Amino acid sequence: MESSQTQSKTVVSEVVQKSTLAKLAAPRLSLLSTDQKNKALLLMADALVAETSSIIEANAKDLQRGKEIGTSQSLLDRLALNEDRIEAMAEGLRQVVELPDPIGDILEEVTRPNGLHIRKLRVPIGVIGIIYEARPNVTVDAAGLCLKTGNAVVLRGGSSALSSNQRVIEVLHEALSRSDVPTDAIQIILDPNRSSVDEMLKLNGLLDVLIPRGGHALIQNVVKNATVPVIETGAGICHTYLDASANYEMALNIAINAKVQRPSVCNSMETLLIHQSFAAEHLASIADQFTSLNVELRGCAAARELAPVIKKVTDEDWDTEYNDYILNIRIVSELDEALEHIRLHSTMHSECIITESAEHAERFLQEVDAAAVYHNASTRFTDGFEFGFGAEIGISTQKLHARGPMGLPALTSTKYIIKGSGQIRG
CATH class of the missing domain: 3.40.605.10 (Aldehyde Dehydrogenase; Chain A, domain 1)
Known part of the structure; x- marks a missing residue:
């Protein structure tokens, strides 16, 4: 025994x-x-x-x-x-x-x-x-x-x-x-x-x-x-905000890259925020482009009204990291509303603004609390290899010891x- x-x-x-x-x-x-x-x-x-x-x-x-x-x-x-x-x-x-x-x-x-x-x-x-x-x-x-x-x-x-x-x-x-x-x-x-x-x-x-x-x-x-x-x-619930002054071709290319280039990774976009004036002119076209790439769109009532292909979004969707061909869309009235949405739903990973306004770009870069904040570039660049670090051990979203790639x-x-x-x- x-x-x-x-x-x-x-x-x-x-x-x-x-x-x-x-x-x-x-x-x-x-x-x-x-x-x-x-x-x-x-x-x-x-x-x-x-x-x-x-x-x-x-x-x-x-x-x-x-x-x-x-x-x-x-x-x-x-x-x-x-x-x-x-x-x-x-x-x-x-x-x-x-x-x-x-x-x-x-x-x-x-x-x-x-x-x-x-x-x-x-x-x-x-x-x-x-x-x-x-x-x-x-x-x-x-x-x-x-x-x-x-x-x-x-x-x-x-x-x-x-x-x-x-x-x-x-x-x-x-x-x-x-x-x-x-x-x-x-x-x-x-x-x-x-x-x-x-x-x-x-x-x-x-x-x-x-x-x-x-x-x-x-x-x-x-x-x-x-x-x-x-x-x-951190998990990556990353946002891209298309401001009123955004260049359409740039905005479309960056948004598609951020979602579609490799949707299974943490720096891909999960939510697209669009200023109401930009959405009125361009959302229908943007929705068609994403749909042609087999992306399922879920959005707010205002977005669905402009592009009926968009399905109804739920409160849970805003806080979901899909890692898949699914994208949330929300129309906002101004920059402050976009900033508020990001504060409520961001995982502090990577956030982006597409704008020609230097003032709005600077506000976004200063006010958004995330490991990586972009102006006119895809969130897909949050990566040790892309930052010149060679390989990376991970992307830290905390604030002690290390942050970012x-x-x-x-x-x-x-x-x-x-x-x-x-x-x-x-």
Whole structure:
């Protein structure tokens, strides 16, 4: 009986086991030079391209399972990998190589009157846990950014991408085995049960921070239940406001791009706000353009009157991140009404105004509280790659530590180095 009890106590979950391996690898990783880390990243990029066929084969299993359980087309698009997307993942790693390594940067330096010399340096956070859904590219982005900043990482992707993520990590581990980076620095949790996520949320002492990436429900579960510190990334209920003075061709092109170019991602537009005078002249044409692109339109009474193809919107719709070919439309009387709607329904991700009025543009840019605020450009640009960060770890909508697309500096902490010559405090 005692032997059985002792044996049961020694059973270690996959989450604890792999997080422990990452914790042990983190100190070694943090001491590597920029050159050593960059060589590893290039090996990882080359390996992904070389193993494109096997990765696509694994991805096909995930896609087939998704189709069998009725996964929506937009979510299947998030999940799907092809040669171009795998090359883009590899290119993201190559871009990270070209970026400056923030580790060791001196942020502040001062010599005190008593002779103490104090420097504030960027250092790795340690072990980062990342919980995300059906986008296998996140696996590569997260691994690359964490490696460059000297952080070990424990990844827990969605069950819908299990085969893809497993194969990708196998490829990355093989590449790392030919580098100075310990392979244990990148871990992935393959247990598809919700309990593995719940376990990560309480893994203080092994994980230094958690970053959730995905829909509102996943993010809120992590934020509300984790005891490990969390960097909150946000769902994207993004708005585009067409002001009275907007250029029609520009407004149409930007609105279509913001909704249709890739509707399954968080920086796509969910609600189009239109000034009443602009709508009176152009909404019917705009509605026809969206309808021709298979976008379902839902709108207020005034919008439906101008374009009968628009269906009735509900109160719930204004607060829904569709990630699909669905768009809300609301006609507003003035800029203030658009600003008020955004204040009520924004997730503080990305917001846009299309206008030729410098005064209105400046008001919008100053008054809208969001991680990214645009004038005459698509919200689809809220992305680490587009901002020149290489790959990104996520888009933070909180206000502490990091906000907006999180590149390398967001994955660092700080350390004070103090040198003296025998000083004591009186």
